[in-house]
Amino acid sequence: MSLNLYDTATREVSEFKPLVAGQVSIYVCGATVQAAPHIGHVRSAVNFDILRRWLVKSGYDVTFIRNVTDIDDKILQKAMVEKMSWWALALKYERAFTDAYTALNVLPPTYEPRATGHITQMIELMDQLIENGAAYAPGNGDVYLEVRKLKRYLSLSRQNLDDLQPASDSDETYKKDVRDFALWKAAKPDEPSWPTPWGPGRPGWHLECSAMAHAYLGETFDIHGGGLDLVFPHHENEIAQSEAVGYRFAQRWLHNAWVTQSGEKMSKSLGNTLQVQEILKSVRGIELRWYLGSAHYRSMLEYSPEALQEAAVNFKRIENFLSRATELVGAKPTPRINTEFTKAMNEDLAVPAALATISENLRLGNQAITDNDIAGISKNADEIRGALEILGCDPLDPAFASSSGSDLTEALDGVIALALAERASARERKDFAASDTIRDGLSALGITIEDTAQGPRWSIN
RNA sequence: GGUCGGGUGGCCGAGAGGCGAGGCAAGGGACUGCAAAUCCCUCUACACGGGUUCAAAUCCCGUCCCGACCUCCA
DSSP, rough: OOOEEEEEEEEEEEEEOOBBBEEEEEEEEEOOSSSSOOOHHHHHHHHHHHHHHHHHHTTTTEEEEBBBBBOOOOHHHHHHHHHHHHHHHHHHHHHHHHHHHHHHTTTOOOBBGGGGGGHHHHHHHHHHHHTTTSOOOSSSSSSOOOGGGGGTTTTTTTTGGGGGGTTTTTTOOSSSSTOOOOEEEETTTTTBBBOOTTTTEEEEEEEEHHHHHHHHOEEEEEEEEGGGGGGIIIIHHHHHHHHHHHHHHHEEEEEEEEEEEEEEETTTTTTTOOBBHHTTTTOOHHHHHHHSSSSSSTTTOOHHHHHHHHHHHHHHHHHHHHHHHHHHSSOOOOOOOOOOHHHHHHOOOOOOHHHHHHHHHHHHHHHHHHHHOOOHHHHHHHHHHHHHHHHHHHTTTTGGGSSHHHHHHHHHHHHHHHHHHHHHHHTTTTOOHHHHHHHHHHHTTEEEEEEEEEOOOOOOO
């Protein structure tokens, strides 16, 4: 069974064939670290993390590059506002992104290059582009790519150059065409700069990704990913720069859709963003990940607090089954992937269909508990755990290990066992008022008591 | 103006010519001292108007509505 993936360039789902058998190279546009991450940012990270985990599970050796753009106009602006050095601001928010990724169990990339660490590669790239006539340095310190000379420009977004609305800041006197874009920007007073043959300056947005993709993945690689809003101009311009020097660049383009609120894209300019750190006050990281990963990556995910809570409750049911299964089987489930799940994931990562297989496993597994069918419990628990592992939501993953020490849990278990013994004797003498007082008391402390065929069990809400 | 998504039941969310994904909520039932948890059953749908077809949520034409990008964006 082979993996089929969508490609933004062809607008079709097709069989994924890596350039080198058994290996996959991926470049994903990471954050421009100018503010704390909102849930749209991490949705993108989660989507591509699921892709990566699925490729690894499918037997590929995956090289996964996700960059950090740590220099751009917005970062300089924000640094002024926050009255700190641009580099301090960039690192501050880079850490915020890293914390968010960690909280959501997004695997660290194979390498995470920063734009400012690749100025040399950018200068080399511009050098080549100027030499072969694709780019020009008008003499003021800027370097532009001459888009009119490109044959395939805008093929990813399928637009015509002449149909584009002129840029709002198109009073550029140095550009040959208003649509030419800056590879490099001359330093203004008080701005950071690096020396180049064309004068001191700093990278324009776009150039860093071409340079870094080339540095780590070579002239061509399998998959380039990012948010849908990067198709134009960012990815078009990456293609333009890279193809103009003769690189074949990305073989396939994957773009994730947004998180929306009331149908509108979450964005800083609308002020409707939901910070990851805020959301994590109401749900755990694993629950937020379960929620963000639940929709198909190419579909908009309409956020609502209710939907998030629903997802969290839904996830707790699965966790509850896994912990009961572990108790009854006497061993942690062994992750296993079933054919239905595989089929779903191989069809352009159809996570919603994959979730339906988990629901079925859950139903059958709970039924097996009722029937005391250990083999059935085990089978379904194994398959659920296997699926959760791919989705990055395995509650037994050490990444989600609870911070409360096991000593504490043991002590608590002992205390609750005492209370439950009292309750059991009260029930035996049919003193239900007394037994309910104990249960209600524990419940008020956030401890839920369930009476099962194997006796009472407790859990913390 | 150009390019591109979308409108599915009370809600979320798949599907893309035929057998109503799945989840949540709701109603009924089983289990329970009562609960909780769990299981079983039931209900509600494809924006609108035409067309193609034996068959349309799915394809075509038109209309309405929502959203995104057009050099800030995951």
